Amino acid sequence: MRKVKGFFKKYRGMMPVFFLMLLSPALMATLQKTKDAYGLTHEIDTGKKVYQERCLICHGVEGNGKGPVDVVRRAEKTGRIIEIYSRDFTVGVFKFRSTPTGCLPTDDDILGTIADGIERSFMPSHKEVLSSEEREAVKEYIKAFSFRWEEEDPCDAITVKKPEGVDSPAFAEKGKMVYKEMKCWECHGYQGVGDGPKADDLKDDWGKQIRPFDFTTGALKRGSSPENVYITFTTGLDGTGMPAYEDSPSEEDRWHLVAYTLKLMKLKGRAE
Incomplete structure (x- = not known):
């Protein structure tokens, strides 16, 4: 008993350090969770803000393609009228992918569409008007509209290697x-x-x-x-x-x- 008391007396000044050493793993885990939660919340808020300002008008509040401007019409030189409908994100079906049919697009596929737009479809480029952080955030916000992102494993992108002679x-x-x-x-x-x-x-x-x-x-x-x-x-x-x-x-x-x-x-x- 004397040895125990002597130990605490001798190292009394070090007790806060010992306490922090014991606490640090739990403390660090808590701090990391707080940081992660803040980061995720910040990304969701940013994605929602970008979506409401730039996407909602066509794709709708619920991401179902039923915004105020859900269909646009374009006349071709031949006189043919093409109707272009806004993408319904809730079903998770995308035309422009680098993945096999039936698969979800990759993150890079979605980011590419956001950045470059879609020619001839009234989907504009956002490369100059949104930062990379904003494009990343709205990409995640769009994915949240469909359950497929939670339930399905991602597919690998198809490799494309152009042979010589395609112009011949x-x-x-x-x-x-x-x-x-x-x-x-x-x-x-x-x-x-x-x-x-x-x-x-x-x-x-x-x-x-x-x-x-x-x-x-x-x-x-x-x-x-x-x-x-x-x-x-x-x-x-x-x-x-x-x-x-x-x-x-x-x-x-x-x-x-x-x-x-x-x-x-x-x-x-x-x-x-």
Whole structure:
């Protein structure tokens, strides 16, 4: 007993240090949780603020695509009227992805769409008006609208490696054959102008009528670099009638198809 008392008497001045040493793991864990909670709360608040200021008008308060401006109409040179509907984030189905059909997009896919916008769709670029922190925050806010982000594992992005010769007439000529064999003409027409025999019957997953792309009008919404066209053919456009061709035709023939459609778009050799 004397030894115990002697120990406390001898090291009495060190007791606060011993106490902090015992407490520090729990203290650090609490501080980290507080920091994490603050960081998460700050990100959610920032994402909500950005969404309300820049996204709500089209995508709606609940992210279901029913904002005050939920559909816009665009006239093409041919006189065809295209109706463009705002994305419904609640179902977690995205057209523009680097992942296989049926998969969620990667974070980079979403950030790319936010930053670059979607050509020909009235979805503007936010690269110059939002900071990287704000784009990250609104990306997380958008993901919160759908249960899929909590219940599904992410898919890997598809690797894209452009072969030499995509700009060559030989590639385009082979692509013309693939276009015919894969029956692309049934929707897009024999000349690629979107007037195929099935063109008037296409509907998206929400039952809204959609029009097949007229290649002769120029760039795709996703962008028309060879790589972007290839990934569109490979992943498909989920929620629409455009299927994925990851399994068929072969990778080589998909690049042939890229060459032919770029020729139809008169974008052969265009740099982006």
